[in-house]
Amino acid sequence: MIPNTPKITPELVAEHGLKPDEYERFLQLIGREPTITELGIVSAMWNEHCSYKSSRLHLRGLPTKAPWVIQGPGENAGVIDIGDGLAVVFKMESHNHPSFIEPYQGAATGVGGILRDVFTMGARPIAALNFLRFGDPSHPRTRHLVAGVVAGIGGYGNSFGVPTVGGSVGFHTRYDGNILVNAMAVGLAKSDEIFYAAASGLNMPIVYLGSKTGRDGIHGATMASAEFGEGSEEKRPTVQVGDPFAEKLLLEACLELMQTGSVIAIQDMGAAGLTCSAVEMGAKGNLGVELNLDAVPCREEGMSAYEMMLSESQERMLMVLDPAKREVAEAVFRKWGLDFAVVGHTTDTLRFVVKHGGEVMADLPIKELGDEAPIYDRPHLPTAKKPVIDAASVAPPSSNAQALLKLVGSPDLCSKRWVYEQYDTLILGNSVATPGGDAGIVRVLEGPKGLAMTTDVTPRYCEADPFEGGKQAVAEAWRNLSAVGARPLALTDNLNFGNPERPEIMGQFVGCLKGISAACTALDFPVVSGNVSLYNETNGRGILPTPTIGGVGLLDDVSVHATIAFRKAGEVILLIGETTGWLGQSVYLRDVCGREEGAPPPVDLETERRNGDFVRGLIRAGRAKTVHDLSDGGLAVALAEMAMASGIGATIDKLPEGDAHAVLFGEDQARYVLSVEPGQADAIRIDAEKAGVPILRLGVTGGDTLAIKGEDPVTIAALEKAHEDWLPAFMAGEA
């Protein structure tokens, strides 16, 4: 039945990324030597990227449920209910390795993939975000990678027509050989019209939709599951090429198709293309699948079964069709000029059968390929605790005013205008808050509701203490949503780590996940979708552990929200939360003192919740319209950002107790700065004290200077110059 193929040698098995014991397991499963097509299929299904074999065990501990969760992890994207018959569909996914090899196309197809995940479920994408980490600015490839990745994200999202409303850009030498490109998409659907991947019904036609299949991206997922070494740049042919125009057509065609009632199940072709999508649809629906590759629309002649099964050509979908609606469904795709081909059908055999040229090229058990891939409990070594740094032992190397100017102009804290002006932030006409604030905000349809969204994690905290770092990532996302007045509803996580076969890396992974779980539970902020990216290493050196959190929150009335800009002179500035002057792992300690040391600030989740709920209450009651959460750079940087966003200065005549540099730049958690009408300040203070929330009146807004008691005043113009100049100068090769 199965034609003879090249001899399967140990070398060939190794080239497919299968470990000898995994291959042995596969042999036992099928009871004979596989064909080359079968070897390709199993390598695609059982690699880390598709099977989550190192991470699944630990992901099971994440809180994924809440009354408003419609669909948690395991589908193309998570789904939450926002009332009025509407649902929000969202997910974040990494495209790290492809973006390092070919930054424009790698980033572009990362955006394309995540948009497809969202509209596959019947949602129209309404916002995109991203989280980017590059190597040290002095690394010779950094500038090229920044330019390519940013252009790629813009090139795809702008043409597709979705506003990019938030994100994060940072630099660290630990990403020199392995950048991070995490893309998030958020879509809107009717809550009773969500589409899923599980096939149902026997002998139902399986239809191929979208662009044609070419030879691009073959083995992309396998590449993404291996460490980088010298010569990684030569892997360029495994990076796919994006076509946002085709994706836009696919979006419109799919949404139109879904209205016809012809779609029984639908799955996009992402990593491992036709293989992964067909196997997942069958395995999830407890059905077999038979594919006839002769019917697959191909871009090139003479493609083999192996190539078709592993191609990662973009902008393709697979669906199970209601045969009674075939004509109307096909007409939709013809109208949009896209391919529509019946390429197979469902069976009751629980086998995944692939035919080509009249011959059976693969015949494999579908459940074992999909649901029952190997799972590992890899050894993990906890990260040793770091000592707490005593602020008094940190001698300030410069005046606090000079330190502030240095920090607001540093690669991590400088203005990212050069980046976000390359993204269309305003298309669709609902962007209420665009990049530069604590969270992006989009109006839902004609309102009054709105959605807030953010991407956060502080990798240096995760490296120093994975558990506290994991907690902090979730808490910061929750805080950013609260700081605009939104009720945080759910999150998607994108877990970027090094090689899980090293116990210390696995220890980081396990520690961060425990922290994430603890924070999600304490804050009622469940995980509804996510992605794991392991093997982020080059030449044996891992990235900083980076579990990116993409949070989504709801504003009942989008017109009632807060921004970071001071509104006018004469407002009273308040600090919410307790300040101890925690300098360990702060950007001040790292970028001003040159010390990357110590334990990160601890996160008290009860305090986090109490302070955040209080601030959100003030915003929703219309009592606070200017709010900024405190994070990197602490109080001084937050005040500077609020002044720069408005052009209005501030006079700070009171600070929390402690050494000035520690109080100004320490990164204690659960803190916010507010500015409010003078008449409101006393009542807010009384309410805060009643709620057990620490509050301190810092000073008043006004003037063109940030004047902090006991420090040299700094003009807003000087702050702005430092803040705005660095990135454009760096990209022009001048910094």
Add this chain to the structure above:
Amino acid sequence: MKAAIIVFPGSNRERDAGTAIHTVTGHEPAYVWHAETALPAGTDLVVLPGGFSYGDYLRCGAIAARAGVMDAVRAHAARGGLVLAICNGFQIACEAGLLPGVLMRNVNRRFICKRQFLTVERADTAFTRRYRQGEAIEVCIAHGEGNYVADAETLKRLEGENLVAFRYCDARGQVTDAANPNGSANGIAGIYSPGLNVLGMMPHPENFVDDLVGGTDGRGLFESLAKAA
């Protein structure tokens, strides 16, 4: 007012234009697929919306300019009918011969999306009667190829016949090189046909009709059209 918004494969601001028309004028526009050969009867205003028609993989707007519906659009314009061509629509209008000149890559070679002030060069057209002449309005730009280029004779004619609609300027209304985001000749952000019935512009007034979302400086254009049509 009866408005028809032409939808090409790859158009992506057609709904933004439709929403703006509906929000400001109360009229619901028709969406016309590019393969149609006629406009809805009684169409007063044709909108060529923003986007990346056919992916803009060839010269921007070059394929859309040859779409089936464009003959009907040209006939509408020739009869004196109103045409509002925004962003990719402006590129299409130039390629279709409705307006002179061409839009080239931005001088910095990057896509730019940001808030942008424009001067209203004349306030006596169907598109601008609700503005004041010389007024600086704040809308946004979102394009990679908005650098308006035309030969010297064409520029001279546009200036001489007072056919420049908008110029890029700063917050105080000064037309300067620093305020010009893309390198356009004479800071040109939009131009009229000789009959003043076709307006092509790179900036997006349709995204500025709501206080909550950016601002309302784009409303005047749609209010003017509602009054004219």
